[in-house]
Amino acid sequence: MGFSPSLKYCLKTSLVSLLLGICQPSNALPHDSGPFGWASAAGNDESSTRSPLRGDSAFLGVVQNEVNPDNSAAVPESEYKLAPGQAADADLGIPFTFDNVAHPQPVRGDLGSTDPGPRTYAYDRLNPSTFAPPGSDSGEVTQGKWPLGLSHNRILPGHAGWSRQENTDVLPGATTMAGVDMKLAPWAYRELHWHQANEWSIILNGSVRVQAMNEDGQTFTDDLTAGDVWYFPSGVPHSLQALDEGAEFMLVFDQGDFSDGGTGLITEMFLRNPKEVLSKNFQAPLSDFDDLPQDQLYIFNGTPAPKDVKEQTIQGPGGVLSGDQSYTYHLSKQEAYETPGGSIKIIDPVSFPIAKMFSAALVTIKPGAMREIHWHGTSDEWGFFLAGQARVSIYEAPSAGASIDFSAGDISYVKATASHYIENTGVEDVVFLEMLQAPRFxxxxxxxxxxxxxxxxxxxxxxxxxxxxxxxxxxxxxxxQGNRNLTAVADGSGIA
Incomplete structure (x- = not known):
């Protein structure tokens, strides 16, 4: 049986290439001796006649004729190709993708060199601007990317839903805001709860009924759909129930170290009070508390809500919140401000007064276009990519610059006064949420x-x-707007 050219190349070059670079799909090291002989056969008897666990002292220091001419760190040109635009002058900084490149290499123009491994090609393909950065990158910039796909997902019984989060545990530089991506199945609840942080949220899919009550006994109930926003000040108790199609939403909190695991829950509060106290507080017999949940519910399946929201609108002595005190804003109904390259919707306390320091823009960027180079003077920017592929270059004073690739499900973070842009590098629209802690966007x-x-x-x-x-x-x-052909200026002339 013959060997493929790639396998022949692996057998005559480094073991590292064999493991991760070209011909072995697994990232695991082999457990038995291979053709290179550096990994001995496995065994569990240290007293056996097998090779000793440690080597001879003769291996220390200088060993004559150690260089092996058959072991090379170079990757032959026949084993890889550059992506379109990758060979252009590095200072042009043309965006490119490794979508159809078998063995991506960290080369841009005359910068860089090939990489024989160890490698995980999936990371390289997702992050070409990090793996082969443009020549304009320089120094160290605060880490500004976290893929929610790497966040631990908390999945709940009965297919009721899930949640995953981003905070300073995974993105240390994001000190002013944190995010939680949450899914509720049809009619599932996020149980009655409250937070130590202020909560802002936008619905990504489906519909939700929100209910809350403030310190003055004023109540609020509303139905929201995809694209709509809610806000609850810290300490205000509220609940969420998905309607018949379920719902996914992105929650943004104004504390970088926020953890949804630290939320105040009605179930936990009841469990942490003696039943004698509950009986006295609610003037009820002890037997009324026999069926309390024995653990927090967090997210759980519930009874379908009545179709008419008015049936669940309860008016107490304080009345019902409305107008400027409303906890919701129907952003889905707001017309976008159109530009030749895309569109933008702005929501901030000017139009949504209750959300005092939450200002946001929902930006759509057409292929080839970009959110213009800008910075925010007083607030860090927390971003979430809802759709598409994009590149961001960040400049931090005095001389640091870094380029980062983003795709749907990624969170971005840029420090206040750092200039940046968002460039669409794909073939579909980029939809991007741009959040500030500011009284006005x-x-x-x-x-x-x-x-x-x-x-x-x-x-x-x-x-x-x-x-x-x-x-x-x-x-x-x-x-x-920009040219949909991202490599149009690869020859160093024309307009991008």
């Missing part, structure tokens, strides 16, 4: 800044031509 647009600065200052500083400066707008662009 705002940013500094670099294009607007240059336009509203005396031209001579800009020309003396950046040596930009009049044609470019003439084309700048005095207004923010938010999303600017």
């Amino acid at each position: 705002s940013d500094i647009s670099v294009g607007q800044w240059l336009k509203l600065t005396p031209r001579q200052i800009v020309k003396d500083t950046l040596h930009l031509p009049d044609s470019l400066l003439d084309n700048l707008s005095p207004n923010k662009q938010y999303v600017v």
